[in-house]
Amino acid sequence: MKKTLILFLLALTTITAQAQMQAPALGIRAGANYSGFSGDNADNLDRMFGFHAGITSQFYLTSDNFFAIQPELLFSTKGAESKDDNTKWKISYLDVPVLARVNAGPLYFEGGPQASFRVGGDIEVGGNNVVDDLDMFKRTSFGYAAGIGLATPLGVSVGVRYNGDISKLYDDDSVSDARNNVFMLTLAYMFGGSR
Template sequence: MKKAISGIVLGLFLLAGSTAHAQMMPQFGVKGGLNYSTFNNTENTEYKAGALAGVFANFKVPNSPMAVQPEVLYAQYGSNFEDTDAKLSIDYIQIPVLAKFAFGPSESTVVPEVFFGPYAGFKVNSEVEGDEFTVETDDFFESTDFGVAVGAGVNISQVSLEFRYTAGLTNVVANSTFEDNQKNGAFSLTAGISF
């Protein structure tokens, strides 16, 4: 599964590169927003708020409503535990590669769009935190996370507003003493600006 997802990510990066050759001036930008995450397939957990921020490059396909947009994001995932003050935080450097499809004339000021694509996440930190304690949990979770992102948004001149869902496809737990088959899942709302 990881090899297949890695192949898809590599293929989309190559597509972005060939698109960049055809359209020499990609749009670059920054984005940030709120990540609302939990573990799928897991009981006694609730959604936890976190941040999502990073940079992107948008490569438009000539004579087409399509664009390829690789991103590099710092994404805070994890979960709150029911009936306790404890929360689990797992932070990733996340690299989505999105295929984006715009609707309406390209010269329009307001352009709605939909998008989807794979992502790879690389863990940078994980911990369980309560009101009176913090415990590092790096050894209990996999160093990588692979999944897909789908969403929709609107571009208003150089400003973009997006809503997306990211679904992990790989188990994030490395230690079998925890529940098996835990996968990341998050709703995200972001705003970005292109230069």
């Protein structure tokens, strides 16, 4: 895991170092998650609501700010629940997406890889916490994110994003090949307005 994290941070540093020396735009992001599991045995599970919140930035690669690299650090709650709402898998992650962003007027498009680091969670049955130790789930997972949204000159933007894991949810290959997937409604504010 340490090697993977070091390689991921090295790639992020290389990308941002190649950006023009224009100061990056910094901001905050928060919103709602609608998460579920995909893969084996996921058909009998429902999605559940959660949230995400964290910091975002944009490193502009063109002088007109048309193209940018957008790294983020987001706390994100994910999981799924049984169809009778009796059992809930609640897992918390630190998501680190590194997105390519195209600013086409007020409309923007984004997409790229994402690393997720499990930081907590539990499994509830009948409203009672039955499992606190989630070591059965992988600590690190990799996936992708893609989205579209609207940005205002005041620095406020609203968008929708989908992110899905390529990595399996469980460490034990004999259990299931379930993976996280999340629809996000996200609101961001870039300090200093848009450029």
